[in-house]
Amino acid sequence: MPGLRREELAQLAGVSVSYYARLEQGLGQNVSDAVLDSLARALRLDDTEHAHLVALARPNRSAPGGRARRTVRQLPAGLQRLMAMMGDVPVMAMSPTSDVLAWNPLARAVFGQQHWDGLPNMTRMIFLDPPTRALFVNWEVKARSVVSNLRMVAARFPSDGRVRALVGELLADSGEFAALWEDHSVANCDSFTNVLDHPQVGGLTLYQEVLRTEEPELMLVVFTVEPDSPSATALRLLGALAEEREDRRVAVS
Template sequence: MDEQPEAAGGRALDRRAELSEFLRSRRARLKPDDVGLSGFGRQRRVPGLRREELAQLAGVSVAYYTRLEQGNGRNVSAEVLDSIARALRLTDAEHAHLIHLARPKAHKKRPAARQPQVRGALRELLEAMDSVPAYIVGRRSEILAWNRMAAALFGDWARLAPADRSWARLVFLHPPYRELFVNWEQKAIDIVCALRMDAGRFPDDPRLSALVGELSVKSEEFRRLWATHDVKEQCHGLKQLHHPLVGALALSFESFRAAGDPDLSLVTYHAEPGSPSAESLRLLSSWGTDAARATL
């Protein structure tokens, strides 16, 4: 199964504002004691480190860092960004996000609003994985293709409008998914962090901007999480689900980038062999379409 999401209009995200707010948020989370600076002295009026303290740790002038934190990343070198990333104790994903925001011309641009294409071989691979829930997800958390086991586990996405086949819209705007994911908050965080990564890589994507705007208006939880500016890439882990037909499921997931198109990822779920969850997946497989219709 595969469908193309409909295009949506929207203004591009403000890259300068994104850079400024990201740096402020990372600086605010650090305490002087975290980086070996004394917490004594004049009363602190800002959360986290002061600009001059961060500049000192990074080995750059206060004026230089201030310009960068104001969103002016013009001509900033990779070495300086590396120093600032170390001073801020950024994760690998955060470091990459900083580079995308500060030096967008250093990365090969791809059309921001192009229609994603799922190769026929990938669709065939999905269908061949008849005992494993699997789907293809693209930029903006769009669900582009899936197999029957993914439908049995997560719902009959074919019944949704193409624009609604998005993990972001499903998680924040579709109530059944709050019941499906036992730790709904963590799933929501994962989605927002992934959208932030997309925003750094493709700040001129109007469809992403439109999605963020829609969710900001319709979901208080999304607004709260988006304001944290957290980014991460979740490639594997464990999800606890509560399916309306088979109940509790503990499933491991793996995410693989598609060769030749880094915007697409193949995501699979599997249960520990011989576990109750494995038996539940077997039951869902035998029920097929009936299981898919019960989830949504």
């Protein structure tokens, strides 16, 4: 809470100033739920910020044994079938740090713009890839959202070298990322409205929803449009263009 002194916050949470100082220093591995709940109330945190506080206070509990997140090397067969059936909407399988593990042709047509070889990291592309930046009409809102989400991931996986490497790269290469990172905001971006200006089909508004799976390091990101809208027409056109490209690629191979 702005202007709240450490002594006042400790009093509101019902703990001593010295104990609160230890929590600030990350020395509160055995802090109780009651104390964390009291701190969250004193700071007027929302549910997402409360969860982030718990992850910061108990880093070794947010990832089992304090270990780094494991790599998903192959999508489960059921998930592959589901993605194959969702040909009319863009869909990606992603890691918590926004590594694209798989995407269907329509998602690649929307976000890949045919200039990537392989699978990208979307956070890196949003800050460091000019075509991706130009794609988002609401880039500033999108950028803040992904940085706030990455802060939550970094708290969940404090020992993960890949998370630290991604943050370090972006801090070094993007002043805008560095400024947003210093803001210390946290939020998940499970639901988000992407306003795009696609180079092939023009304006496109995609509603993003994240579907969690049984595998904690794997999620599906699905993008939908309003029925019978200009965005729906644009998406169908983009799907037809993607199908033509895929047919040409198969014919050549």
